[in-house]
Amino acid sequence: MYTILLIFIIIISIYTRLYYLSIHHKNYKKRKEELTHSYHTNTIINITISICVFAFIVTNSTFSNHLIPRLDIIFIYLILSDTFYYWLHRIIHRTPILKQALHSTHHSSRKLIPLDMFYVEHKEYVCYLLLTLGLKGLFSQINLLEYCLVSSIMFYHTYYTHAEIKEPFFLPLFIKSSFHKKHHTIGGGNYAILFNIWDKYMGTTIKKKKIV
Numbered sequence: 001m002y003t004i005l006l007i008f009i010i011i012i013s014i015y016t017r018l019y020y021l022s023i024h025h026k027n028y029k030k031r032k033e034e035l036t037h038s039y040h041t042n043t044i045i046n047i048t049i050s051i052c053v054f055a056f057i058v059t060n061s062t063f064s065n066h067l068i069p070r071l072d073i074i075f076i077y078l079i080l081s082d083t084f085y086y087w088l089h090r091i092i093h094r095t096p097i098l099k100q101a102l103h104s105t106h107h108s109s110r111k112l113i114p115l116d117m118f119y120v121e122h123k124e125y126v127c128y129l130l131l132t133l134g135l136k137g138l139f140s141q142i143n144l145l146e147y148c149l150v151s152s153i154m155f156y157h158t159y160y161t162h163a164e165i166k167e168p169f170f171l172p173l174f175i176k177s178s179f180h181k182k183h184h185t186i187g188g189g190n191y192a193i194l195f196n197i198w199d200k201y202m203g204t205t206i207k208k209k210k211i212v
Contacts, residue, residue: 007055011047018043018114018159025163027111034109042105043118046125050118053129054151057136064143073142077135077150082194084131090191090204092124110185117162157194182206 022028022035092098102124106116120128132154136147153171160169161180168176175196183190189204190196199205 003055007051010051011044014047014051015044018118021163022113022115025113027113027164030111031109031113035115039115039119042120042122043115045122046118046120049122049125050129050133053133057133058144058147061136062140063147064141066141066143069143069146069149073139073146074150074153077139077142077146078153078194079197080135080138081132081150081154082192083198084135085128085194086192086198088127088131089193090202093191107184112162112164112181112184114159114163117158154194161193182208 092103102121105121106119106124108119109116118125133151136142139147142150157169157171157174161175161177163177164181165177168174174194175190175192179190179196180193183206186206186208189206190199191204192199196205
C-alpha cells in the first residue's frame with residue numbers, strides 16, 4: 001500500500017514539475033492549443049510506465065553489494081543504452097509503416113517543450129524502456145547506486161534535449177540539445193539520444209547548421 005502511494009506521489013511530482021517547466025518555456029504559447037487532454041493523458045501514462053518499470057527492476061533484481069560507484073560500469077551501461085536506442089530509433093524512422101504507427105506522436109510538433117520527453121506512443125515507449133532501464137539484466141555486477149545514477153543521467157539528459165537548453169550538458173561527450181532539435185526540425189538523422197558515436201560512424205549526423 002505504501003509502495004503504491006509512494007509511486008503515485010512520484011508520478012504526480014514529475015508531471016507537475018515538467019508541466020510547470022513547460023508552461024514557462026519559450027515555446028509554450030506556440031504549443032498551448034496542442035496540449036489537449038489526450039496529450040496530458042499520454043504523458044502521465046508514460047511517466048507511470050517509467051516509474052513502475054524502474055520500481056519493478058529495483059525491487060526484483062539482484063544488485064552487487066560493492067559500495068563505491070564504478071565509472072566504467074556506468075559508462076558501458078550508457079554506451080549500450082545509446083547503441084540500442086540508436087538502432088531502434090533509426091529503424092523506426094527508416095520504415096514508413098513503423099514511423100507512422102509508432103513515432104508520429106512524438107514528432108507532431110517541431111517546437112519542443114519539456115513534457116515532450118514523455119509524449120511518445122506507448123508501445124514505442126515501452127520498447128525504449130526495455131532497451132535502457134531493462135539493460136539491468138546484462139549487468140549482474142552493477143550496484144543499486146550505479147543503476148540509479150545511470151537512470152538519473154538518462155532522465156535528466158532526455159529532459160535537457162527536449163527543453164532546448166543552449167548550454168552544453170553538465171557531463172562531457174553527451175550530445176547538445178541542438179543536436180536533438182535538428183532531429184525534430186530538419187530530420188533525416190541525429191538518431192542517437194546520448195552520444196554522437198553511431199551517427200558519426202554511420203554517417204547520419206545532420207550537417208545543416210540552420211534550425212527552422
